[in-house]
Amino acid sequence: xxxxxxxxxxxxxxxxxxxxxxxxxxxGQKRKSGEPYFRHVQATAEILHGWGMDQVTVAAGLLHxxxxxxxxxxxxxxxxxxxxxxxLVSGVTKLGHIKYRxxxxxxxxxxxxxLALSEDLRVVFVKLADRMHNMRTLxxxxxxxxxxxxxxTDEIYAPLANRLGMWQAxxxxxxxxxxxLHPEEHRWLxxxxxxxYEERTAYLERIKPQVERLLAEQNMTPLAIxxxxxxxxxxxxxxxxxxxxLNKIHDLVALRILVATTADCYATLGAIHAAWPPLPGRxxxxxxxxxxxxxxxxxxxxxxPEKRIVEIQIRTxxxxxxxxxxxxxxxxxxxxxxxxxxxxxxxxKAAEELAWVEQLRAWQEQIATPEAEAEEVLSAMKxxxxxxxxxxxxxxxxxxxxxxxxxxxxxxxxxxxxxxxSASGARVNGQxxxxxHELRSGDLVEILxxxxxxxxxxxxxxxxxxxxxxxIRAALRHRKTxxxxxxxxxxxFRIAAKDRVGLLKDITAAIARAHVNITSVNQQESASHxxxxxxxxxxxGDREKIEKLVLKIRQITGATEVGFKTRS
Ligand code: MN
Numbered sequence: 001x002x003x004x005x006x007x008x009x010x011x012x013x014x015x016x017x018x019x020x021x022x023x024x025x026x027x028g029q030k031r032k033s034g035e036p037y038f039r040h041v042q043a044t045a046e047i048l049h050g051w052g053m054d055q056v057t058v059a060a061g062l063l064h065x066x067x068x069x070x071x072x073x074x075x076x077x078x079x080x081x082x083x084x085x086x087x088l089v090s091g092v093t094k095l096g097h098i099k100y101r102x103x104x105x106x107x108x109x110x111x112x113x114x115l116a117l118s119e120d121l122r123v124v125f126v127k128l129a130d131r132m133h134n135m136r137t138l139x140x141x142x143x144x145x146x147x148x149x150x151x152x153t154d155e156i157y158a159p160l161a162n163r164l165g166m167w168q169a170x171x172x173x174x175x176x177x178x179x180x181l182h183p184e185e186h187r188w189l190x191x192x193x194x195x196x197y198e199e200r201t202a203y204l205e206r207i208k209p210q211v212e213r214l215l216a217e218q219n220m221t222p223l224a225i226x227x228x229x230x231x232x233x234x235x236x237x238x239x240x241x242x243x244x245x246l247n248k249i250h251d252l253v254a255l256r257i258l259v260a261t262t263a264d265c266y267a268t269l270g271a272i273h274a275a276w277p278p279l280p281g282r283x284x285x286x287x288x289x290x291x292x293x294x295x296x297x298x299x300x301x302x303x304x305p306e307k308r309i310v311e312i313q314i315r316t317x318x319x320x321x322x323x324x325x326x327x328x329x330x331x332x333x334x335x336x337x338x339x340x341x342x343x344x345x346x347x348x349k350a351a352e353e354l355a356w357v358e359q360l361r362a363w364q365e366q367i368a369t370p371e372a373e374a375e376e377v378l379s380a381m382k383x384x385x386x387x388x389x390x391x392x393x394x395x396x397x398x399x400x401x402x403x404x405x406x407x408x409x410x411x412x413x414x415x416x417x418x419x420x421x422s423a424s425g426a427r428v429n430g431q432x433x434x435x436x437h438e439l440r441s442g443d444l445v446e447i448l449x450x451x452x453x454x455x456x457x458x459x460x461x462x463x464x465x466x467x468x469x470x471x472i473r474a475a476l477r478h479r480k481t482x483x484x485x486x487x488x489x490x491x492x493f494r495i496a497a498k499d500r501v502g503l504l505k506d507i508t509a510a511i512a513r514a515h516v517n518i519t520s521v522n523q524q525e526s527a528s529h530x531x532x533x534x535x536x537x538x539x540x541g542d543r544e545k546i547e548k549l550v551l552k553i554r555q556i557t558g559a560t561e562v563g564f565k566t567r568s
Contacts, residue, residue: 002046002049003015003019003042003045003046003049003058006049007019013055014055014056014059014081014085015045015055015058015059015062017059017080017081018045018058018059018060018062018063018081018085019042019045019062021062021063021066021080021081022038022041022042022062022063022066023038025063025066025070025072026038026041026065026066026069026070029069029070031137031140032140032141033137033140034140035137037065037069040065040133040134040137041061041062041063041064041065042062043133043136044061044062044064044126044129044130044132044133045058045059045061045062045129047061047129047132047133048061048125048126048129049061051125051129051166051169053122053125054122056084056085056088056122057088057122057125057126059081059085060085060088060089060092060122060126061126061129061130063077063081063085063089064088064089064092064093064126064130065130066089067089067090067093068093068096074086074089074090074093077089087120088120088122088123088126091120091123091126092123092126092127092130094442095123095127095442097393097397097442097444098393098397098399124160127157128157128160128161128166128169128173131153131157131173132169132172132173132176134149135149135150135153135173135176135177136176138150138176138180146180147180147181149180150176150177150180150181151177151181153173153174153176153177154173154174154177154178154181157173158170158171158173158174158177161173167295167323168323171231171233171234172231174231174233174234175231175232175233175234177233178232178233178236179232182236185236186232186236189232189235189236192246193232193235193246193252197229197252197253200252200253201227201229201253203306203308203310204227204253204255204310206305207255207304207305207310208225208255210305211225211255211257211272212225214271214272214275215268215271217271218267218271220259220264220267220268220271222257222258222259222268223258223259223260223317224257224258225255225256225257225258226255226256226258227253227254227255227256228253228254228256228313229252229253230249230251230252230253230254235249235252250279250282250301250309250310250311251301251311253311254299254310254311254312254313255310255311255312255313256312256313256314256315256320257312257313257314257315258315258316258317258320259314259315259316260316260317261316262287262316264316265287265298265314265315265316266298268298268314269283269298269300269314272300272302272312272314273300273302276302276303276304276305277302277303278300278301278302279301279302279303279309282299282300282301283298283299283300283301284298284299284300285298286298286299287315287319295323296315296319296322296323297313297314297315297319297323298313298314298315299311299312299313299314300312300314390402390403390404390406390439390440390441390443391441391442392406392411392439392440392441392442392443392444392445393442393443393444393445394415394445394446395444395446400414400415400445402414402439402464402465403464403465405438405464406438406439406464406465407435407436407437407438407439407462407463407464408423408425408426408428408433408435408437408439408445408447409423409435409436409459409462409463409468410439410463410464410465410467410468411426411439411445411447412426412447412468413463413465413467413468413471413472414465414467414468415447417471419447419449420455420468420471420472421453421454421455421471421475422449422450422451422452422453422454423435423447423448423449423450423453424448424449424450424453425448426445426446426447426448427445427446427448428443428444428445428446429443429444430444432448435459435462436462451517454475454479455471455472455475455476456476457476459472460472460473489539489540489541489566489567490519490537490538490539490540490541490566490567491537491538491540491541491546491564491565491566491567492535492536492537492538492564492565492566492567493511493534493535493536493537493538493549493550493553493562493563493564494533494534494535494561494562494563494564494565495507495533495534495535495536495553495559495561495562495563496526496531496532496533496559496560496561496562497531497532497534497556497558497559497560497561498530498531498558498560499525499529499530499531499532499558500557500558503532503534503556503557503558504521504523504534506556506557507534507536507553507556507559508521508536510549510552510553510556511536511538511549511553514545514548514549514552516538516539516540516545516549517538517539517540518536518537518538519537519538519539520535520536520537521534521535521536521537522534522535522536523535531560540566541566543566546564546566550562550564
C-alpha cells in the first residue's frame with residue numbers, strides 16, 4: 001500500500017497527521033535540486049513503509065528533519081505525536097551531527113556510535129532510509145559534498161545495513177556511491193556492459209516459460225520467477241579479480257526462482273539439473289551453509305537452451321525477504337499477521353570480529369522466535385549493550401569514545417593534554433556546563449579554554465579516565481617543582497627595528513603563529529626616535545624553534561637586528 005493510500009484510508013491516523021504536520025513545517029523550503037523539501041521526507045517515509053516498518057517509524061520518517069531544519073522542537077513533537085516518535089526523531093537528529101571524513105581507524109567507532117546513539121534500532125532504519133533518498137538525489141549537490149557523503153555511505157551506512165541483514169539496501173547504497181567514488185571505472189562499465197545486459201535479459205525472457213514448463217512437469221509451481229541484474233559496484237570488484245574480462249562473468253544477470261519451502265528449493269534444483277547440465281564447481285548451497293552475513297539461497301550455473309551459460313538462484317520467499325529487508329523483514333511477518341507461521345532464525349550471522357555484533361545477533365535471534373509478540377519485539381530492538389561506553393562528538397564531527405560517567409575534562413584530555421590543562425569549562429549541545437558535568441552519548445562538546453589556567457587537585461576527582469588523571473598529576477608535579485623542566489624555559493627576543501605602524505602587531509603575530517605563548521612585551525624608543533628596541537619574553541626553550549622564530553622575525557619589514565637570550 002502506498003503512503004497516499006494510507007492517508008486516504010486513515011486521515012486521523014498517526015501517519016496522516018505526521019504527513020500534514022511535516023508538509024506544513026517544511027512549507028516553502030527547497031532542496032538543492034529545487035524540489036520542495038517535503039519531497040525528501042515523504043520519500044524517506046515511503047522507503048520505510050516499503051521496508052515494512054511500523055507506523056511510528058514511518059511517522060518518524062516524515063518528521064525526521066523537523067527538529068533540525070525547522071523551528072519545531074522535540075518537545076512539540078512529543079506533545080503532538082508521543083514519546084516514541086519524538087525519541088526516534090531526536091535520535092536521527094543526533095546522528096546528523098556526526099561527520100565522517102574517511103579516517104579508517106575510526107570507522108568502527110563510528111558504527112558503534114551510530115548504534116549506541118540510536119538505542120532503538122528504528123532510529124537506524126530512519127537514518128538509512130534518509131540516506132537512501134539522499135544518495136538517490138546526490139547529483140544535485142556540489143562535487144565536494146558528493147564525495148564526502150558517498151564515502152560515508154560506502155564505509156559506514158552500507159556496512160551498517162549489511163550488519164542488520166538488509167543486504168538489498170546495503171547493495172543499493174554501495175551502488176549509489178560507486179559512480180561518485182570511482183567515476184572512471186563507472187564510465188568504463190557503462191561503456192562495456194549495457195549490451196551484455198539487455199541481450200542476456202532478452203535471453204532470460206525467452207527461457208522463463210521453459211523453466212515454468214519444466215517445473216510443471218514435476219507438479220511444481222514456483223511462486224515467482226524474476227531477474228536480477230548484478231550491481232555495478234559488486235561487478236567491478238569481481239571484474240578486478242578476473243582481469244576485467246567480462247566474458248568470465250557468468251552472473252551479470254541471474255534468473256531467480258522463488259518457491260514455497262526449503263525442500264522445494266532442492267527439488268527445483270534437481271529438476272533444473274535434469275534438464276540442463278550444471279557447470280562443475282558452480283553449484284553453491286548457501287542454505288546448508290549460509291554466507292557469513294547470513295545470506296541463504298541455492299545458486300547454480302547451467303548450460304541452458306541455445307547452449308548458453310546462465311546463473312539460476314533458487315530460494316524461498318522468506319530467504320528472499322531476509323535478503324531484501326533483513327531485520328526489517330520481521331515487520332513484514334508481523335504486519336501480515338501470521339507470527340506462528342514458518343519462522344526459524346531468519347538472520348544468522350557467523351562469528352564476527354566484534355562483540356557488539358554478537359550482541360546484535362543475540363537479539364536478532366530473540367526477535368525471530370515465533371512466540372515473540374509485537375511488544376517484546378520492540379523492547380528487543382532497544383540496544384543497551386553500550387551502557388558502559390559513551391560517544392561524544394567534537395565541533396568538527398569527530399567521535400570521542402569515553403567510559404560512562406566521563407566529564408568534559410576527560411574529553412579535553414583526549415583531544416590534547418594542553419587542551420585539558422587549560423580547560424575552564426565546556427559547551428555541551430550549546431549550553432555552558434561546568435567541568436564535572438556528566439557527558440552522554442551524542443553530546444556535541446566544545447571545550448572552553450582559559451590562558452594561564454592550571455589543573456588543580458580537585459580535577460583528579462572530576463576526571464574519570466586514567467589518561468586524564470595521568471596528565472593532571474604530571475601538571476601538578478610540574479607546578480610543585482617550580483616548573484624546572486625544559487618546557488618551562490623562557491626566551492627573551494631583543495629586536496631592533498625601524499618603527500612603523502603595525503610593527504609590533506606583525507612581530508607578535510609571527511610568534512603566535514608558531515604557537516608560542518608570549519608572557520611580556522616591552523618597547524623602548526631609541527635616541528633617534530625612528531628606531532625602537534622591542535623585548536618579548538616567551539614560554540619557549542626549544543632551540544630549533546627559537547632559531548626558526550629569529551629567521552621569521554628578521555623577515556618582518558623594518559627589523560634590523562634580532563637576538564635572543566634563554567633562561568629558566
Ligand atoms: Mn533528511
